Amino acid sequence: MPVIQVEGVSKRYPLGKPVGSLKRVVGRWLSRQPAEEFVWALRDVTFSVGAGETVGFIGHNGAGKSTMLRLLAPISKPTAGRVATRGRIAALIALGAGFHPDLTGRDNIFLNGTVLGLRRAEIKRRFDEIVAFSELERFLDTPVRHYSSGMSLRLGFSVAAILTCDLLLVDEVLAVGDERFTERCLTRMREMRDAGTTILLASHNLGTVTGFCSRALLFRQGRLQADGPAGDVVATYQGRST
């Protein structure tokens, strides 16, 4: 039985003004128009992923990769179609976005860990392990607002590194790390894969996708354009863009 089943999924976002206003609501109601503009981020996407697969999401900016991950997390709901997932999900959509700038690295480890669904006791027990992975011992009591983006990334991934989950969603978060840290993240993700975790990785780094993923999905303007072995799909993508 698949871990992920996505059937005919479409997703649209309201365009332009990001937040509704009463004036627009009242105006729409008075004029009886459904006059809101939308942009389709995903159009009729269907695929399924089996347990233990490693799947890369590739495509240009705005192709729908992140939207798909958000639907799987789930952070939002599809406009049409069905998304079904099984097991415990951990979503690393934007590492460090869950950090609070005023809090120290130490406090943020607890905040981020509990957002990811870890128990406080578990974080306490494995605190040293998290800190060791991040190599941020010296900055634990520094507010995160003073961290560089690379440091935030390291702290964020280090918390996630102790997760045990059935499905791991990773969105482009490795991009700002240095090579050595990225390599360690990938090593950790391989361990998770070997332990049976299904991993979805959205990335612009095609080398990472071919190196890490067994399969890749190519998104283009919200549609699923190709689905197959990572090497072939990456080649398709490169052939198209050059």
Next chain:
Amino acid sequence: MREDLRALVAARDLLYVWTSREFKARYAGSALGVAWALFYPLSLLLVFVAVFSWLLHVPTGGVAAPLFMYCGLAPWLFTNGTIQNSAFAVVANIDLVKNGVFPREVLPLATVLVGFVDFAISAVLLALLLGYYGTSLGAPVLLVPLLIAIQALLTLAVCLFLAGSVVLYRDVRFLVPIGLQFWMYLSPVFYPIELVPSWARPWYMLNPMAALLDAYRDVLLFARWPAWPPLALTAGISLVGLVVAYRYFKRAEWEFADRN
């Protein structure tokens, strides 16, 4: 809704961590820290007593004006302050909402919990005033925890409703302070409900805050049991309101990430 509650219970550690974060954000970093939580109600009390008692001679049922007014002011400030913070609990942390998966009601809920700390601090001042004026308390004072519980449910209901709608409708954030002003003047914060003309009283008592503040005064200042029908009505409104508000919030939360 049962599923939502189960998810909320599962996220109790996050609630704990987030509440202590809110607590630190509120009290750490300012030189006087907790002292502000005392100074604020005290300064308001001064203005209230000066304007409504000395200037306008609002009757206070034979009780010293500072005590009478503070007995309404302290509970009101809990609801008022909590709503002010909670209404923006989700918008202020929209990045967390857009990138994390957790029950979103944790955010407004944490501000309500932190509001209890302010409430406890301002209650100390109330205790001091009660002692200073030599008020004798009776058995009815045992009702205070029940009154606080009803008030907390009511406050949480309003907070959930506002926290959700502020994200979706920008205008609501301007309505929050206006609404709170109206609510305060329409509640017996600095006047006794006896001042409300009797023809208007049934309507007036539909405001759940009216029965609550009146009951606080009954049990704390007059050592008498409160009028039960309005209190029961208020408890009912608060409970139903909370269920409705929670449902609204859980339905609205799927749009939080999409619309920001």
